[in-house]
Amino acid sequence: MPQPNGPIVICVINLKGGVGKSTISTLLSRYAFTDLKKDVLAIDIDPQANLSQALMHADYSNFLNEHRPSIVEIFNGYQPPSGGHNSPRALTNVVETIAQIDSNSLQLIPSRFDFSDNLTRALRPDSRVLAKHLASNFTHKDIIIIDCAPTESVLTEAAYHASSLVLIPVKPEYFATIGFTLLNTSLEHFRMRNPAHQIDVSGIVINNAFYDGGNKGGPEKKRAMREIESESIKNGWRTFDNEIPFSRGFPKKMRGDHSYSGNAVTFHRFAREFFASIGLQ
């Protein structure tokens, strides 16, 4: 049954790279679908397309070879001539169904590596295009998870326009809080330009709490954690109790390879806390 107030749309973002945005987006999408039995849409707006590759596996090659529509076509507003079609076409069904259980599905709007090329060439890319597309086509979903690119661009703006919540993954290391200031400024500017749009930070998740089990991160982690805590309080952001531990199992778990899980099996602790905090159980 769809959410009474429409789908919860959350963007996973940090303007610092390598903090696990795609891994967390993928695992939250899978968890919401398989464990919470929700109707899920995942959106990849990162030109690196890791979320798309993790969910589509070998079919991502077919998707590229067959020129199936992607987030690029949503921003362009049409499907170019291809696959026997001689003229541009209206956008239809720009979504890949990853899995289906009864009436619920895990669907994906995939990304392509030429995404940023396309936007660079566009004279004035419309950052509201994604929000408009979701409003027209995906109001039946329970949750929509957007995996963002790590640099501020029209893509960040597009993610904000489409979302009501922001999830910030962070690694407890020296440069951890650099992205916080950038992100907070970016959100403040967005709110100023769009006063009718309510967008809140759902929280910060400490990802890859390295050295745990060894020396617990030592002084480096302690120092980073102090800075994260102080910056979070300053910005009024909560930090989730459950950290995501370091595990070699995550890259496997992300693409659905269950041959080795290690500490990645504990991801459900954070997932449960996160979804409960946004009212999805």
Place this chain on the structure above:
Amino acid sequence: MKTKKQNMLRSFLIPILDNWSIDEIQKTINEINNDNKITKSEKPKSTYKKPNYTETVNKLYPSSENKELLLDIANRFENKSFLPSISDIRNFLEMRGHSSSNIKQRTESFKVVIKVIAELPDENISRIIKNNAYSGPSELGPLSDAIKQASNSIRGSEKPSEKPDSSKIETDEESNKSSFNDKDDQKS
């Protein structure tokens, strides 16, 4: 010193030797020995053979409309081009709302997998066959090829000519000259 067992054998043999010659006894022993060998080698082996994947499909879905597709899946499962590892099977089941915690061996999972697939519409089965449902790392190869191919078709028109124009190839002497000029430019 003779052991208890030897004494016992001796006590059995004495009355036998009193009644039969050594040759007769030896001949009889050989006959008994041969009979035992034949009995052991002729013992019938277990005739039960576990049905293979194709037979499982024929047995479970003898007149199903999608039998051809299911047989195709069975063949692919047999030659490991479909769900080649236990981890692929676990992911396959999990993403279709089925528990995979009881699955320990690939060979034993086929019945569960085929039952899940048999309930799907033909279109979905064909798609599963096409995608091979493989999550393993070796898929990075075809993925990389696809990216390269798509990249060429999208960006191909912008690529500079791959073959250099021979008239523009510098000789070593010219090249040296130009590098000297570069240095001069830097000085100035």
